[in-house]
Amino acid sequence: MPTDKEVKKAFKQTASKNPDQYYATSVLKEEGFKRKQCACKIFYWTACDAPTCGDPACSGGFRFFGGKTPAKRELDYPGVWTAFASHFKNLGYTPIKRYPVVARWRNDTDFVQASIYDFQPYVVSGEVKPPANPLVVPQFCLRFNDIDNVGITGAHYTGFVMIGQHAFMPPEQWNQAKYFRDIHSWLSKGLGLPNKEITFHEDAWAGGGNFGPCMEFFSRGLELGNQVYMMFEQTPHGPRELKLKVLDMGMGHERNAWFTKGAATSYETTFPTVCKKLFHATGIKVDEKVMEKFLPYASYLNVDEIEDTEKTWNFVAQKVGIETKELREKVLPLAALFSVGEHARSLLFAISDGGLPSNVGGGYNLRVILRRALSFIDKYEWNIDLSTLCVWHADYLKNIFPETSEHLATVAKVLEVEKSKYESTKQKTRQIIEKLMQSEITNTKLLELYDSQGISPELVREESAKLGKKVAVPENFYAQVAELHQHKEQEHQTHREEKIDLEGVPETKALYYQDWKHIVFQGKVVKIIGKNIVLDQTAFYPTSGGQLHDIGVIEGMQGKDEVVDIFKQGSVIVHVLKETPTCKVGEDVKGFIDFTRRKQLAQHHSATHIVGAAARIVLGEHINQASAKKTVEKAHIDLTHYDMISEEKLKEIEDKANWLIQQKVPIQLKFYPRTEAEQTFGMGIYQGGAVPGKELRIVNITGYDVQCCGGTHLLNTGDAEAIKILKANKVQDGIVRVTFVAGDAARAQQKGEQNVLEETAKLLQCKKTQVPARAQELFELWKQAVKKKKQPTSLELKATEEFLGSEKDMLVKVCEIYKTTPEHIVKTTERFLSELKETHESEKK
Ligand SMILES: [Zn+2]
Ligand SMILES: [Zn+2]
Numbered sequence: 043m044p045t046d047k048e049v050k051k052a053f054k055q056t057a058s059k060n061p062d063q064y065y066a067t068s069v070l071k072e073e074g075f076k077r078k079q080c081a082c083k084i085f086y087w088t089a090c091d092a093p094t095c096g097d098p099a100c101s102g103g104f105r106f107f108g109g110k111t112p113a114k115r116e117l118d119y120p121g122v123w124t125a126f127a128s129h130f131k132n133l134g135y136t137p138i139k140r141y142p143v144v145a146r147w148r149n150d151t152d153f154v155q156a157s158i159y160d161f162q163p164y165v166v167s168g169e170v171k172p173p174a175n176p177l178v179v180p181q182f183c184l185r186f187n188d189i190d191n192v193g194i195t196g197a198h199y200t201g202f203v204m205i206g207q208h209a210f211m212p213p214e215q216w217n218q219a220k221y222f223r224d225i226h227s228w229l230s231k232g233l234g235l236p237n238k239e240i241t242f243h244e245d246a247w248a249g250g251g252n253f254g255p256c257m258e259f260f261s262r263g264l265e266l267g268n269q270v271y272m273m274f275e276q277t278p279h280g281p282r283e284l285k286l287k288v289l290d291m292g293m294g295h296e297r298n299a300w301f302t303k304g305a306a307t308s309y310e311t312t313f314p315t316v317c318k319k320l321f322h323a324t325g326i327k328v329d330e331k332v333m334e335k336f337l338p339y340a341s342y343l344n345v346d347e348i349e350d351t352e353k354t355w356n357f358v359a360q361k362v363g364i365e366t367k368e369l370r371e372k373v374l375p376l377a378a379l380f381s382v383g384e385h386a387r388s389l390l391f392a393i394s395d396g397g398l399p400s401n402v403g404g405g406y407n408l409r410v411i412l413r414r415a416l417s418f419i420d421k422y423e424w425n426i427d428l429s430t431l432c433v434w435h436a437d438y439l440k441n442i443f444p445e446t447s448e449h450l451a452t453v454a455k456v457l458e459v460e461k462s463k464y465e466s467t468k469q470k471t472r473q474i475i476e477k478l479m480q481s482e483i484t485n486t487k488l489l490e491l492y493d494s495q496g497i498s499p500e501l502v503r504e505e506s507a508k509l510g511k512k513v514a515v516p517e518n519f520y521a522q523v524a525e526l527h528q529h530k531e532q533e534h535q536t537h538r539e540e541k542i543d544l545e546g547v548p549e550t551k552a553l554y555y556q557d558w559k560h561i562v563f564q565g566k567v568v569k570i571i572g573k574n575i576v577l578d579q580t581a582f583y584p585t586s587g588g589q590l591h592d593i594g595v596i597e598g599m600q601g602k603d604e605v606v607d608i609f610k611q612g613s614v615i616v617h618v619l620k621e622t623p624t625c626k627v628g629e630d631v632k633g634f635i636d637f638t639r640r641k642q643l644a645q646h647h648s649a650t651h652i653v654g655a656a657a658r659i660v661l662g663e664h665i666n667q668a669s670a671k672k673t674v675e676k677a678h679i680d681l682t683h684y685d686m687i688s689e690e691k692l693k694e695i696e697d698k699a700n701w702l703i704q705q706k707v708p709i710q711l712k713f714y715p716r717t718e719a720e721q722t723f724g725m726g727i728y729q730g731g732a733v734p735g736k737e738l739r740i741v742n743i744t745g746y747d748v749q750c751c752g753g754t755h756l757l758n759t760g761d762a763e764a765i766k767i768l769k770a771n772k773v774q775d776g777i778v779r780v781t782f783v784a785g786d787a788a789r790a791q792q793k794g795e796q797n798v799l800e801e802t803a804k805l806l807q808c809k810k811t812q813v814p815a816r817a818q819e820l821f822e823l824w825k826q827a828v829k830k831k832k833q834p835t836s837l838e839l840k841a842t843e844e845f846l847g848s849e850k851d852m853l854v855k856v857c858e859i860y861k862t863t864p865e866h867i868v869k870t871t872e873r874f875l876s877e878l879k880e881t882h883e884s885e886k887k
Contacts, residue, residue, distance in 0.1 A: 046248040049276055054246035057255045058085050064255040064271075065244055066222035073226065073237055085244040089237035096241035096260035103338035106262040108330075111304035113261075114234025119312055120442045122298040123180045126205055129232050133224050135207065136174035140443070142395035143182045143201075144404075146666070146728035147720075152404025153392070157181035157206025158290045165210060166272075168286035169736050170716045176209035176221075180295060180442065182391050186407040189414065192384050193377030195340040196307035196333075200411055201388030203295035207269070208288070216287045218271055222257065225269055225291055233302055235261060251276050252284065264301055267293030306333040309380040316383050316434045324424050326379055332372050335362040378418040385415040386431035393456050394449040396666050396726075398682050400776030401492065409460070413498075416464050428461075429454035452664045459684045471497050475505045483513050541611060542571050549613040551579035555711065555739060558644040558754040561635035567598070567627050573619045575603070582617060582635060584610040587730060588670045589647050589753045594635040598625030605633075638786075639674055640754065645785035646677035647753040648709060648743075649699070649762045653782055654729065655747035656698035657681055660691060667729040668777045672753075678781040680773060687770045687778050695780070699765040702746060706760035710742040723748040764788040794865075795853055801868045802856070805875065806839060814855040815841035817871070821859050824874040827881045837882055 044052070057064040061077065070077075075087040080095035094100040106112070117125055127137035141160040145151050154160065157179055164170035181204050191198040207225060211217075229235045243258040247270045254273040259266050272288040274281045300308035306328065310317050321327065339358045359366040389399075392408055399409035412428075419426050432453050436446040474497065478487070483502065491497045499515040506513045547569045553560060565577035575596065582605065585591040591608035596617065603625065607618035625631050650670050658665040661683060668680040681687075687695070719727060719738045727740065729749040738750040743759060756762060766788040773779045783791050799810050806816040819841040826832045845852050853864050860870045 043251075043276060043278065046250070046253070049253050050246045050248035053248065053253050053255070053274075053281075054244075057246055058244055061085070061244060065257060066219045069219050069223050069226065070242065075237065075242065087242040087244075089240070092241055095243060096263065097243075097265075098263040101263045104263045106264065106301055106304050107306055107334050107337065109304050111262070111301060112235060112239040113302040113304075114236075115232070115302060117233070117299055117302045119296070119299040119314070120439065122295055123203070123205065123442045125232055126228065126298075127178060127180075129228055130178045130207065130224065133227070134176065135224075136177045138173055138177050138179050140179060140181050140203075142725050143184050143391050144395045144397045146396070147725060147732055149732040152407075153184040153397075154181060155183050155185050157183075157204045157292055158208070158288075159183075160206075161208065161210070164716060164736070166286070166288055168210075172208070172210050173717050173721055175211075176207070176289065179206045179208070181206055182443075184388060184392060184407075186410070189411060193309075193379075193381035194343055194373070196309070196337045197297075197300075199296065199384060199388075200407075201384070201391055205267075205293045205295050205298075207291035207293075211287050211289075212285065213283060213287060216273075218289075221271075221289050221291070222269065225259070225267070225293075229259065229261075229266070233298065247272070248276075252288075253281075254287075261301065264297060265294075266297055266301065267291060306330060306337060307380065309383060313383055313387060313435060313438060315438045316387075316431060317380075319434055320379050320383055320426065320431075323426055324375075324379060324422070326375055328376060329372055332362060332364065332369070333376075336369065336373060375422055378422060379424075382415045382418050382424075382426060382428075383431065385411040386428050387435045389428070389457070390432040390435050390446055390453060391443075393453045393664065394446055396664060396682070398456060398664065398684050398776045399460050400774070402774060402776075405776050412457070412460055413464055416461065429457045432457070449663055452662045455662070456664070456684045467495070467497060467501075470495070471501050472505055475502060476509065479506070479509055479511055483511075485516055488513075488515065542574055542616065544569070544576070544611055544614050544616075547576055547614050548578070550576065550615040552615065553579055553581040554583045554754050555713075555752070558640060558756060559637075561594075561637050561640060563633045565631055565633060567623075567625050567629050567631060570623055570625075570627055573622060575617045575619060575623050575625070576614055577617070577631065577633070580608075580615050580617070581633060582608045582615065583640070583643075583754050584608040584615050586610055587647075587751055587753045588650075589643055589672045590674065592635045592640055592643070594633065596623075596625065596631050596633050598623075598629050598631040600624035600626075642674050642785055642787060643672060644754045644756050645762050646672040646674075646783075646787070647751075648756040648759065649765050649782065649784035650677050650679050651741060651743055651747050651749065651751070651755075652699050652702050652759055652762060652765065653679055653695065653767070653780060654681070655743060656695045656702060657683075657780070658747075659698050660694045661687070666726075667749075668774075670730070674787075676768065676781055676783050676787060678779050680777050680779050682776060683778045684776060686772055687780070692767055692770050692780070696765060696767040696782075699767075699782075702743070702759050703762050703765065704760070706758050707743050707746060709755055709757055709759060710744060711739065711755060711757075712742070713737045713739050719750065764792075766791050796849060798864055798867050799849055799852060802871050805868070805871045808839070808842070809844070810849075811844040811852075812842055814845045814852055814859070815843035817856045817859050820871070820874050820878075824878050828877050831881075833882070837878060 061067050070087050074089045077085060077087055079085050080100055082095060082100050084095045086095040098104060131137060141154060143154050145154050145159060160179065160181060161172060165172045182201060183204050184201050186200055188198045189200055192200060209221060229240055239261050241260045245256045245258055247254060247256045252272050252275050254271040256268055256270040258268045269291040272290060273284055275284050296308050296312045299311040303311045305311045339361050342354055342358055355366050355370065359369040362369055388411060389408065397408055398405050399412050400406060415428060433450055436450060439446050488499045488502060491502060492499060503513045503515055553563055560581050563581040565579050567575060568578050569576040582594065583592045594605050596603045596605055601624040603623050604620040605617050606620045609616050650672060654667050664682065666682045668682050670679045671677065714737065716736055716738050719740055723740065727748055727750045730751055733750055739752055740748060741751045741755050742748045763785045765782055765784045767780060767782045770778055770780045799813060802813050803810045806813060806820065808816050816839050819839050823834050827834055856867055857864060860867065862870050
């Protein structure tokens with residue numbers, strides 16, 4: 043099979059040989075456009091005999107600054123979307139709300155990078171209905187491949203809004219001429235551009251095995267957008283028409299405002315109020331004249347491409363007509379200031395949508411831009427606070443993105459914690475590196491420094507250079523880091539190495555979705571492979587969604603078979619028996635599930651959702667589930683949180699979880715079509731990560747927690763009986779694991795604590811309530827005798843003071859005295875007593 047790149051190249055040739063078949067040429071001709079070919083080989087359409095295709099490289103860069111914009115209509119940033127949405131509403135499109143930029147519904151990407159991401163994979167593949175059809179969406183996107191150019195070139199962003207125009211149509215309803223006319227009407231009526239100021243390019247697009255023609259549109263050297271028509275798929279037998287054709291038009295929101303205003307940089311039109319405040323706070327001024335001359339050449343300073351920085355600066359300065367030093371002094375602080383503003387905006391969206399800076403995955407890039415902004419603030423000694431910047435951004439965006447104002451407290455908290463991490467890293471880096479300079483800094487060492495201390499290799503390189511030592515950083519360093527952290531194992535990904543041959547075995551009907559107490563069922567044997575047996579339907583739950591499998595018995599004519607494991611392979615559920623089965627294929631059998639185990643697992647699973655909900659109430663809306671596991675003994679949930687969870691907060695979460703149990707909140711279990719589920723409950727339902735399928739099973743703890751999940755759940759929070767949190771520990775930067783028990787396991791835990799008190803009371807020969815006082819007395823005696831070698835006059839414990847408070851508090855008190863954990867109290871008491879006795883006896887000899 044050819045690669046996407048090869049497919050694109052080949053199809054571009056096919057399409058340009060027969061443009062009437064692949065492009066909306068009828069509309070172009072109607073509007074007075076003529077087809078020409080540029081020196082760069084591109085076929086383009088112009089209404090004014092333009093001599094080139096209009097690409098900045100062919101036409102000499104951007105030519106709309108300084109009031110030279112040909113747009114008759116001036117639109118400010120929020121105004122672009124408002125005008126676009128109403129324009130397209132009149133043309134029969136439904137404007138929809140943006141999706142979160144954190145793409146929890148996908149397992150192939152951390153962030154949304156284009157508007158079509160919202161509808162991949164299931165809408166584009168035709169499996170799931172789109173939320174509206176056709177539609178338009180202002181989708182905020184994050185891309186981190188141009189970080190170093192942000193600020194400098196006047197047009198680069200890490201976070202931007204892609205306005206999407208989308209249609210998902212079977213071939214008979216596909217109307218390419220209309221889609222094209224609609225976007226052209228936006229350019230001509232929406233922006234007020236005369237046809238002679240617009241150039242269209244014929245191009246082709248290919249991705250993920252699909253391909254089709256596309257039309258890019260330019261004005262004055264600026265690409266405003268691109269309309270892609272996904273019409274074909276590549277198969278081993280050649281191209282084939284798609285059953286669902288997809289319109290994917292993406293247009294830069296920022297560029298529309300920039301272009302109609304004709305401003306020098308797009309940052310000033312994307313966040314004008316923020317720029318104004320930044321200029322005011324720093325005293326920096328834009329030299330419009332210099333910037334206008336500089337910006338057409340700004341792209342020469344693209345840091346990824348230039349080899350000799352100094353030479354390039356000299357060249358650009360010559361073009362602008364000023365000294366290199368002066369140009370640098372004018373451009374660099376301004377670029378830094380725009381970067382700070384731009385990065386704050388990206389962080390506002392990302393954190394509001396549930397993203398957290400960290401040292402792995404997508405969170406890593408958030409930390410990179412955050413630290414880039416902080417280092418500019420440091421370097422220029424500006425008095426700028428990033429969270430205040432976020433407030434200004436949210437205020438400017440409130441008409442089109444009101445949700446950015448909803449989580450400002452969380453955003454501020456996250457930025458504060460990140461800033462202190464940045465400060466402490468900076469401080470310790472120098473000391474650590476000085477120490478390391480004696481030996482060679484290897485790749486392994488770099489990985490270790492980054493992983494355990496959060497010290498980036500760039501920082502190591504910088505600091506080493508100051509000390510006169512060169513450190514080589516491998517190009518794929520962050521890929522290596524990512525590899526170290528492959529444990530983003532989400533609920534649904536339950537791997538099983540061995541595969542058995544299930545060719546021709548029909549899908550198993552699962553009976554465990556409705557009622558967790560459904561533990562006796564009828565079924566028919568459809569396949570036996572060794573000790574593995576498949577039924578037509580089963581209530582046995584296979585290990586999945588982080589929840590362990592059921593066990594039990596399958597009873598047939600010849601006897602009972604013990605079931606020891608259950609797993610799902612594709613859509614078939616396989617029962618693993620302890621011995622060779624006594625039943626035969628075609629036989630009717632009865633299944634019996636071990637109730638105690640099922641109950642405990644259901645309690646642990648529902649408790650996982652309850653603890654997540656409680657944590658969200660206590661810690662904030664940024665709490666999401668990163669992973670979870672439920673066994674019979676205990677369960678854990680990994681929470682996305684920017685800091686460690688304190689003992690007090692942990693106690694609060696436990697109390698809130700038990701409060702939710704006391705409220706006896708109904709837990710609703712229901713299947714929904716995917717799009718309906720997303721629209722009704724929001725994209726937060728993907729707590730367990732991306733889930734396949736047309737229908738989603740929604741587990742709804744009414745009013746507190748909604749997510750799609752396939753586990754065996756209780757029907758009421760009250761059935762979880764009790765939740766006891768055992769501990770919290772950091773498993774990864776930005777992820778805290780909370781381990782807990784529920785139901786019988788929680789009671790067993792409490793019983794264990796009672797036993798500890800009872801046994802300790804026996805050892806100390808006192809009442810339970812006197813244990814803390816006696817423990818204190820014993821500890822003092824032991825310290826005197828064993829540590830300080832002073833012989834006590836008597837070994838007798840006399841304290842009788844009674845403790846006022848719960849048994850739990852009593853244990854906490856004793857733990858404090860002994861400096862130990864509850865499970866070690868009995869042993870510690872025994873040790874103190876015996877050591878005390880030993881010293882006493884040796885003294886007597
Ligand atoms: Zn050209
Ligand atoms: Zn779940």
